[in-house]
Amino acid sequence: MSERAMIELRGLSKRYGDALAADSVNLDIGVGEFFSLLGPSGCGKTTTLRMIAGFEEPTSGSVTLDGEDVTWVSPRRRKVNMVFQDYALFPHMTVAENVAFGLKLSKVPKAELRERVARIIASVRLEGYEGRRPAQLSGGQRQRVALARALVNEPAALLLDEPLGALDLKLRKEMQLELKAIQQRTGTTFVYVTHDQEEALTMSDRIAVMNGGRVEQVDDARTVYDRPATEFVADFIGTSNLLSLRVDRREGGTVAMDLGGGMSMVAPDPGEVERTTISITVRPEKVRVGVEPGPGWSCLRGRIAQNVFLGSVTQLIVELQTGEMLTVHELNDDEGATRLAPGAVVSVGWALAHSYPIGQGAPGGAVGPSRAGQAEVIA
């Protein structure tokens, strides 16, 4: 990633009747970056992508592509290409004809056209399929044709609208890695729309989490996962526990909630003295079962409510003494977790660093950590 932005979105909004599909979206997407727009359906991610492509006209705001304002430029004149959710391959053309479509329209000389088509078909591993029609290809192969058809034009940025949605799980995982490899090989800026948080975490350099038309957080995968800026992000990315912590004590940069019998819940002090209750998130895989109370650790009593075998991990739902439900993922490296039957009383705990306070309620609190994170990554 470089400091120069390939795509700049400034105050980009789209209104359909009374509904705001996109609400003043501000994003800087760097040259050669794999950037994901992540969110549930209806969060405005596809609308935002289509405004970059030029298929939707923004109600307000601007789109800058490679330093040029393209807000009102027709999609055919924008140096971006799109991979559609349904691939949108031309059914009456062969694989080679599909791939060559853009080059033919821009009147690329025949020899160069043949050379570029052959090169891109090789790079998506479709040699030998040039003469086939889309109907004769598998889902994964169609996906690769769609990719080749867009990439052969050497776009300034490639826009992908949930391109793996129609594939089965195994193929999707393979294609995720392949997409990432192709992106790194070509150095093309990818803007990737998905509702699948795992997909976004796997591939992206940075992720913008969207909700209700707004960008909630822009950060790299690790930060979005470990340091969610808002409750929505915490809830949407992976399985997460959202717990409320009553501030009983403040000491040495931590806040603590005393629960009696040596039990307590601790978290780093978010520094807002006036707040008496804060929200924290705890990732299920950070929680240990059967820990002893100790300094720098949260330790609570709870009762196992549910025990579900998930393959590599066992998922325990623990009803805490505070009345809240805590999801715990125990690695199945021994028989320990599977023996914890519902009803069993256990102690659970996690290290201080794994209690992550969420900037809730405070003015600008939601934006604070995300801005900081963004600056960090760009620098």
Add this chain to the structure above:
Amino acid sequence: MPLRYRFTRALPKAASVALVAFALLVLFGPVLLLALFSFNDSAIISLPWEGFTTRWYSEAFSSGEALDSIVNSLNVAAIVTVASVVLGSMAAWGLTRLRFAGRTALAGVHGAVLVVPWLIIGVGGLIFFSQIEWQLSLTTVTLMQIVTTFPLVVAVMSAALVRFSPSLEEAAVDLGASQLQMLRHVVLPQVAPSLAASAIFAFAWSFNNFEISFFTGGFQQTFPVWVFSVLRHSTNLPIVNAASTVIAGAQLLIVFGLWWAMKLMNRRGGGDDVALAEIMTGGMR
């Protein structure tokens, strides 16, 4: 497998074959019978068989009226087909791709024309043309037939365009195609079978139409009107019979030819036979 089970399993298939055979017999039996009797050496269509003859055919086509009416019908049908396919495709494009107030109402009006009896449309046309004092002629017949035929094309082409994924159009534009290039390279090859189907239907509707041609026609007759006029004398029956057999045979050949052409186009377009069946029934939905 016990015989009883084999029998109960075969029953539905046998029943459906019998049903189709019966339907075909009722539909085409009389037509085939008439075609057969057009070679009978008798003015009365009944047994006994009086001997083989082709004289009805030579009589039919030696009368200038029969030939003239066929030529008239062909001319009218050709113009109606071209005009309906062009107008109908354009209307279908607008109705499926543009968003404007009153779009559904306008689509409804197109559909309504298909269910109003031709008799009423024919009489309506007659009153209209006499009100504006237009001389009835083949021109008025052609105009009225375009009015009734192009909504059929709208129905067939709308079905095709609705099935056609808009993302294909977006993909073409995204790859740098102008609207015209998009239509030429992406949309047209995809909807070609539907265009052919529209043409077949439009031609058949126009050629076979009696009511509208009868009411809005002048001295020049179309073929169905000629048939009607000569049938008033029962002695002419074998002549009509012979001429109709020739026309029906020719139509059958044309439709089959176009059907094969469509199949070929559809294959080229990457579609299967199911898609083709959908195109053919698109106008019926």
